[in-house]
Amino acid sequence: MNATLRPIKNKAELGLAELFAAAGQRLPGGPAIAKLRAIAFDRFAAAGLPHPRIEAWKYTDLRRLMAEAKPLAALPDAAARSRAADAGGLFAGLGFRRLVIIDGSFVPELSDLADMEAGLTIQAMASAFAADDLGQAARLSPAAEDSAAVSLNSALAADGVVVEIAPEARIERPIHLAFVTTTEAASFVKSLVVIGNGARATLVESHEGPDRCGYQVNSVLQMLVGDRGEVEHVKVIQEGDAALHVGTLLGHVGSQAILREYGLITGGAVVRNELTLRLAGERTTATLHGASLLAGRQHADTTLLVDHQAPHCESREVFKSVVDDEARAVFQGRITVRPDAQKTDGKMMARGLLLSDAAEFNCKPELEIFADDVQCGHGSTTGALDDELKFYLQARGIPEKQAEALLIQAFVGEVFESVAQDGVREALLAAMTAWLDGRG
């Protein structure tokens, strides 16, 4: 890219350079991977941490919000493992196949790797790095030149999981990637999910960690969905109240595929969750729904790019933000329709519900259309709870907070209605209820 070179200057950027210099020997991978790491870091160093003058980061000044670089997380010791034993409790008891990633490291001993279905392969990303296979390099170090978060991740990621579903394999049992942080450190974690042609899977991600602990997570999930693939992917961010979470989903979807993508953000001091979805084959249907429930001084930014590259695809985006206290929700959504993507049907809706005078919702929907026969639209609303509705509920004996909770649930409701897995949908609703109960 043609980013202008500029000197690294702030504390966090200097810290990251030191981290990279010092970590070189420790990071897994042979010379091929090491070279990719160096290229990725140079790419990051050239541009530095993102700031509001970069349009894609207009509302999230990472340079300001990320005051310093934390040391790289160590391999989880016995204490960390014991603290992480209940990781992903939101999806506990549902019989999902849980894969535990502690402080950025995949821990097979705590993961459910028994009775693997035919066609399902799971391995540690560290092993994939160690194989140092240049043929795999593109998959292990995705090219996303304009994303500082992905560049940093490509440079510093030590581990994660690689999940592969063979063509035509139908994996009914949901796979749960339970990410947990146990210590005030930085973890860079990279995962790869490959859904073969005609394969089907459900994948849920949970991200959590302790409160009052200023840890940092940079998580990249690359998802490659083959032709006729069907995947439901859910990401729940319930990080601790002082945590920084920078997440990126890089999705590439073939033809006639069905993708249902759901996000819920309730935790973290600063969250940036970016989803880039490239619809590369014809007649694919993508549903992207998300909700952010924020309070205190939380800042959560959901940034979305749906790139329609092929004809006859349909995408539906619905994102809701509920913002209390002095919190701030950001939604940036862009639908791009390439010249070849005729007959694209794309609709995006973003709505904010502000529960206090100091709460903020920044919304930036964009359509970028290069084809001439498409149906695309977007809408956005921001408002407060309706006092008349609240009074009606109260007049029937429902206390004020409970009346608000009902109206908030009604506002968020449709986001998770289409979740196919009952257990997943109920877990998402339970997380929402827990957040509402937390309001007192």
Place this chain on the structure above:
Amino acid sequence: MTALLEIRDLQAEIDGRQILNGLTLTVNAGEIHAIMGPNGAGKSTLSYVLAGRPGYEITGGEVFFRGEDLLAMEPDERAAKGLFLAFQYPLEIPGVATLTFLRTALNAQRKKRGEAEMSSPDVLKRVRELAKELSIDAEMLRRPLNVGFSGGEKKRNETLQMALLEPKLCVLDETDSGLDIDALKVVATGVNQLRSQERGMIVITHYQRLLDYIVPDVVHVLSAGRIVRTGGRELALELEATGYARYQDEAA
């Protein structure tokens, strides 16, 4: 015996405009009081002030409900104590299923009164019985509250809520507005089934027609925020014949 509701010299304003000007009214258990009056007399204000709608400022007077200071209670406390306002214009709440709403309201009231909450199947059973009596389609219960309901369906739904919640005092605010005669009969039948020696009702209406179906014990004329005349059922018939002009002149 303590009166069910005792309003003494009530004065209230909204946005700096005085609406109630010293209203005094006593309702005992077992009685049905009709309050009639011209537009702008303060009929709806009275119902909203009793239910505790925000935005009204009480500038004078007192209201006792079952011996307690009603005006000091939050709207949900008033409901749990047994006050029910049937809204003139019931609100639509998208995303909240009617049945969920009914269950939540019933159990919130029971909880506040220290009673055991009712299980979902028990609530469903009770709601179905009542719905049948009021000719409410069971399908309607699954739909979001009042969304897409006709005027008649909304009023029947209000009556259903009233029957389920078993209040001590029902305040019916222009229940007849927006109803055709068939819907009016269904609603009135539902209301009449709730008549009892333990329960009082205030029926607010502009027209005497409703009182053919819900027959009151006492009729009051409200004008310029005060009760200016009280009589028996015949007063309603007289008003029907002569109109409200006389009372508007008196108040002016």
